[in-house]
Amino acid sequence: MPPVGTIHEGALPKGLRLTASDRPGQAQPVPTRDIPTRPWRAIALAALIVMVACVAGWEIWARSAGLRTADIGDSPQKWAEMRASVKPDDLVIVGDSRILFDTDLAHFQRLTGVYPKQLAIHGTNGRNLLENIAADPAYRGLLLVGMADTSYFRPVKAGAGVGAPWIDGYERNREPSQVTGLTLDRWLQQLFAFLDEDMRLSRLLSRVDHGWRKGVDSPYDDVWKVDESFPGRQRFMWGEIEKPGYLQTQARLAWGYFKGDPGTPQGIAEVIARSRTAVTGIRARGGEVIFIRPPSAPPLRVNEEKRLPKAKAWEALLAQVPAKGIHADDLPAAQGLDIPEYSHLSRTCATVFTDAYVRRLVTLNDRVRLRADAPPPLSTANCKGQLAGAPLRPN
Amino acid sequence: MIFNSLTFVVFFAIVLALHNLPFSWRQKKLNLLVASYLFYAAWNPPFVILLWVSTVVDWWAAQWMVRSERQSTRRAWMIISVVVNLGMLGYFKYGNFLLENFTLAVNAAGIAYQPHKWDIILPVGISFYTFATLSYTLDVYLRRAQPAKHFLDYALFVTFFPHLVAGPIMRPTELVPQFEQPRRASANMILFGLTLLTIGLFQKVVIADGLLSPIAESVFDSPKVPLTLDAWAGVLAFAGQIFCDFAGYSTSAIGIALALGFAMPDNFRFPYAAVGFSDFWRRWHITLSSWLRDYLYIPLGGNRHGPARTYMALMGTMLLGGLWHGAAWTFVVWGGLHGLYLSVERWLKGRFGGWRPTKAQLFGLAILTFMAINVTWVFFRAKTFAGAGTILASMAGHAPGGVPLLPGFDLLAAFTVIAAIFLSHWAMRDTTLEAVIQRTSAWVLAPLLGLMAFLVIIEQGRGNAFIYFAF
Numbered sequence: 001m002p003p004v005g006t007i008h009e010g011a012l013p014k015g016l017r018l019t020a021s022d023r024p025g026q027a028q029p030v031p032t033r034d035i036p037t038r039p040w041r042a043i044a045l046a047a048l049i050v051m052v053a054c055v056a057g058w059e060i061w062a063r064s065a066g067l068r069t070a071d072i073g074d075s076p077q078k079w080a081e082m083r084a085s086v087k088p089d090d091l092v093i094v095g096d097s098r099i100l101f102d103t104d105l106a107h108f109q110r111l112t113g114v115y116p117k118q119l120a121i122h123g124t125n126g127r128n129l130l131e132n133i134a135a136d137p138a139y140r141g142l143l144l145v146g147m148a149d150t151s152y153f154r155p156v157k158a159g160a161g162v163g164a165p166w167i168d169g170y171e172r173n174r175e176p177s178q179v180t181g182l183t184l185d186r187w188l189q190q191l192f193a194f195l196d197e198d199m200r201l202s203r204l205l206s207r208v209d210h211g212w213r214k215g216v217d218s219p220y221d222d223v224w225k226v227d228e229s230f231p232g233r234q235r236f237m238w239g240e241i242e243k244p245g246y247l248q249t250q251a252r253l254a255w256g257y258f259k260g261d262p263g264t265p266q267g268i269a270e271v272i273a274r275s276r277t278a279v280t281g282i283r284a285r286g287g288e289v290i291f292i293r294p295p296s297a298p299p300l301r302v303n304e305e306k307r308l309p310k311a312k313a314w315e316a317l318l319a320q321v322p323a324k325g326i327h328a329d330d331l332p333a334a335q336g337l338d339i340p341e342y343s344h345l346s347r348t349c350a351t352v353f354t355d356a357y358v359r360r361l362v363t364l365n366d367r368v369r370l371r372a373d374a375p376p377p378l379s380t381a382n383c384k385g386q387l388a389g390a391p392l393r394p395n
Numbered sequence: 396m397i398f399n400s401l402t403f404v405v406f407f408a409i410v411l412a413l414h415n416l417p418f419s420w421r422q423k424k425l426n427l428l429v430a431s432y433l434f435y436a437a438w439n440p441p442f443v444i445l446l447w448v449s450t451v452v453d454w455w456a457a458q459w460m461v462r463s464e465r466q467s468t469r470r471a472w473m474i475i476s477v478v479v480n481l482g483m484l485g486y487f488k489y490g491n492f493l494l495e496n497f498t499l500a501v502n503a504a505g506i507a508y509q510p511h512k513w514d515i516i517l518p519v520g521i522s523f524y525t526f527a528t529l530s531y532t533l534d535v536y537l538r539r540a541q542p543a544k545h546f547l548d549y550a551l552f553v554t555f556f557p558h559l560v561a562g563p564i565m566r567p568t569e570l571v572p573q574f575e576q577p578r579r580a581s582a583n584m585i586l587f588g589l590t591l592l593t594i595g596l597f598q599k600v601v602i603a604d605g606l607l608s609p610i611a612e613s614v615f616d617s618p619k620v621p622l623t624l625d626a627w628a629g630v631l632a633f634a635g636q637i638f639c640d641f642a643g644y645s646t647s648a649i650g651i652a653l654a655l656g657f658a659m660p661d662n663f664r665f666p667y668a669a670v671g672f673s674d675f676w677r678r679w680h681i682t683l684s685s686w687l688r689d690y691l692y693i694p695l696g697g698n699r700h701g702p703a704r705t706y707m708a709l710m711g712t713m714l715l716g717g718l719w720h721g722a723a724w725t726f727v728v729w730g731g732l733h734g735l736y737l738s739v740e741r742w743l744k745g746r747f748g749g750w751r752p753t754k755a756q757l758f759g760l761a762i763l764t765f766m767a768i769n770v771t772w773v774f775f776r777a778k779t780f781a782g783a784g785t786i787l788a789s790m791a792g793h794a795p796g797g798v799p800l801l802p803g804f805d806l807l808a809a810f811t812v813i814a815a816i817f818l819s820h821w822a823m824r825d826t827t828l829e830a831v832i833q834r835t836s837a838w839v840l841a842p843l844l845g846l847m848a849f850l851v852i853i854e855q856g857r858g859n860a861f862i863y864f865a866f
Contacts, residue, residue: 016827019661020566020685021677025693027539027568028685031660033653034829040586043841050845051852058853177396177437184401194853201854202605205804212803219802 055194062194066240071228072189073196074122074235076166077182080173082117082233088138090117091368094129097122097235098294099146101227101344104351105234110375111358112368116144118233124163126152127275130289132167134278140286142367145323147293148343149308150258155267156274198225223254226341236347242340251341258296258303258343268313276321283322288365291317292357295328297342324364331356336380349383396437398592398647399600399851406434407651411585414655420577424551427655434556435519442518445483450553452479453528457535457542469536476532484525490515492722520560522719526686528553531567533690540568548574555657557648561641563662564682573657580656590844591650594828597847598643605854606812607636610805615776615786622797626789628809629801630769633776635813638667641680661827667768667817668824670752670760672736675768687716709741710734720775725783729774736767758821765817 020028086092093099093116100120109115119129126147133139145152151161160167172178189195197203206219224247227235240247279289293314296304308314310327318325328334333356337349345353355378362370396402410430414423436443456476460469485493490513501508531549534540543549552570553559580588614621614629621629645662652659662682669675676684695708710731717730752760770787777783789797801809823831832840 016664016825017661019664019677019681021681021688024685025689027534028566028660030569030572031658033649033658034827034833035581035583035587036829036833038832038840039837040583040590043837043844044586044589046837046841047845047848050842051848054845054849055852058849175438176440177400177402180402180405180437181396181400184405188401195855197855199853199855200605201601201850202609205606205808206609206802209802209804213799213801213806215799216802219804 059192059194062192062196062199066238067193067196067199067225068228069190069193070230071193071196071238072186072230074229074233075182075185076169077173077178077185078233079119079121079166080170080178081182082119083170084174086117086119086133086136086139087141089141090139091142091144092117092133092139093120093144093146094133095120095126095144095146095292096124096148096151097227098148098296098344099126099144099292100233100235101237102294102350102353103146104236104354105232107351107354108358111355111370112362112374113371114368115232118235120146121163121166122227122235123161124151124166125154125158125160127156127271127278128160128163128167130275131278134281137285139282141288142365143282143287143289144361145289145291147291148296149293149304149310149313150260150263153263153268153271153308153313155264156270196225221254223251226251226344236350237340237344239347242338242346248340252299255300255341255343258300258307260303260307262307263313265312268308268316272317272320275317279321279323288367289321289323290361290364291321291323291325293325293327293329294353295334295337295339295345297339300342326357326360326364328353328357331360333359333377333379338383346383349380352378352380352382355382396434398644398651399596399604402437406430411654415579421547423577424547424574427556428547428551428554431551431554431556431559435554435559438519439516445487445518445521446524446554448483449480449524449528450550452476453532453553454543454546454549456532460532460535461542473532473536477529480525480529484521487515487518487521489718489722523562523564524553524559526564526683527558527566530564530686530690534567540566543567543571544575555652557652557655557657558659561644561648562680562682563645563648563660564686565659569660570657578656580654584656585654588650588652588654590832591653592647593650593844593848593851595643595645595647595650596851598639598646600643600851601847601854602812603636603639603643606808607632607639610801610809611636611776613800613805615778615782617800619800620785620794620797621789621800622794623789623792624806625797625800626786626794628806630773630776630786630790631813632805632809634667634765634769634772635809635816637772637775638663638816665820665823667765668761668820669764669768670757671764672733672740672767675764676733676737683716683719687712687719691715705741706738709737713737725774725777725780728780728783729771732771732774736771761821762817 017032017034023029091114093103097120100118100122103116103118103120105115105118119133120126121129126145130143130145133143154161166173185195203219207224208220209218210220211218225238226241228238229235241251242248282289291314310329314325314327331353334353337353338346339349340346344350358368359370359377362368396406410427413426413430418426432443432446435446453476456472460472463469463472494510494513498508498510531540531542531552535542543552548571549567551574552565552567555565555570558565558570610632611629614625615633642663649659649661660682662680664678664681666675666678669678692708692712695711696704697708698705711734713730713734714727715730717726717728717733720726720729770790773783773786773790777786788794
């Protein structure tokens, strides 16, 4: 039965109304829209109650899974906002998830008085970000380029990975609607724990597939949530991954122990050549670049070394590019750190590693110095328990 | 801004509140006009200038057309309007495409020429508002419609935010009269409008973006050759994605307008239940297909000058319709295929016009139509002809070196969702959404709507733009 008030023209089947396709070559009249005669107020109220109840249940479930409102998430818009805030003399960090998760920005600030602009992106090739900064004609600051070798020396044609749309979408993500959306998102993220990329319905649904089809990687084997995000694009490993158990094991398996094809000499040479061009450009404007290689656990490191031996990749890079480097192997205070899922440091060990590399950093350049009131050096022992220190404080 | 964004939620709440305050009708229209400009400027503020240019040029062109007694003057103003509108559309949308093809052509002729690439940004929705505003001057020129009495009403017709960037493509005669008299949505209109908005967002955020888009991407954006099963799943997923994306936008737009007290026309009428291709185009993107029919196909001769001219008009219209969707030859082929389908159907109807199919035969023809439509979607979605060829070959069972691309869940999701869409379209092909809601129990409607809203929220759409924004 059509709604009351339905206006029918012509000889359409009962229940249909005419559209422009039924009236060729004529001025189209003001459209008619039927309003079904239903108890709309009661329906709306009941629908609202159902929606609120379901959202409340979902929120309780998310919190019981270990998600927190303090975790405000990261996004291309946040990256674009940070990228836009970079001033010519700023200290900037680029790279992949290792330098992103393994750097404690507040501790960096406690040591040096500088809160770096964190521009690293998970799943991304740091070289692309180095080139992005190098393409900025105004930039002449200190740029720290973090790397997981297998990511940094990925063939040039492979692109920037996860970060490609973040980098390419920079202009779009600075549009007024994106900026206002980001502001609202920040507010909501502080209220609801379920507003997490990894809690998206479609993402959870796809994970019910535990390898149903042979020959295809199951989404279940992909990395799920491994980190938390805080203001200033500070990201740390998620506490649930640090606990032995299913999530930690799953995260370890997700990395596949970094097995893969070895880097080719041509590929390595091309990456080094591109890096040299980018670094030379920054140095020509008075800037400086320092590479940093955070640690990885032995089960991964052995495969990383097979694919990209330190002498052929890291050392060749430093030999051919006008930049210095800090390798985790060369930092005594950064040995034996806790790397729960083999690729990224635990929350507290990230602070210890930051402490170690910043103390080395200040010896390699004169742009950042240790503050006179800098806290004493940390050691592996500080990885245990909760570290004291100022709360996270972005500029 | 887009409907599936937090910014829009706040924007719409403010607009709705303002619209229901006791302002004068003129003030309410001014509020809507300013809101519409803000809605558009939220993407790229300078492009509002293009909207103004279109609005002002067409307003004056229509005014001068009416004031002039001479046909040549009327024609001159119509041509000015067409040139200005299509000129802007041509530059912003087809500038790079034309330059690339010109370069290819002269290089093929042996002339070494390599121009600097133009860095042209496509203004959002330019194809939509250009067609809307063009229909105004064309209707006035064809004496189908009187010009708007007030500039404010006309400017609001062009800019009215629910239809501005992705349709439905409205004609001035459909909307301008609605601005002439005060209109106020009743509580039921507002609540039903919000119901439509919820349904539209569910289609877009949950089905199109959440479930189907990643499946289509996995197949179309992979450098590997898909197995036959994967190719079909990818294409069917795209068929579902583009419908839910675009119909979701139209449903949302209609709901938003309704909540403000305005009626917008249907843009989709369960298109995957179409039996034949002319039926498909009476159900898919109705406001575009009828626009092309009224302002292109009929002026090209339509069916008034014999079969040959009819087929030429049909092909010309569909080829240009393809190009309207995107500045690439793949879109032209997509349009050409539809033109071919329509031509073949027309010829068959001429030969077998007396045949009356049974219900079962109709269902079979609907499946056949749907499958043929899927072939065209390959050209719509693939970025290159090589990519389209690979997918089509795999669909036909020829997949040398093919590998499985989709996990089991994706296969299940693609086939289940598309079956649900197809069957629901079939079940509703001779009715309307409103008629179905009318006979559905409130005890079913309420939890269903609540659940849809909940699913939209937990899918947390990342504000992905609607596919048709790029057109």
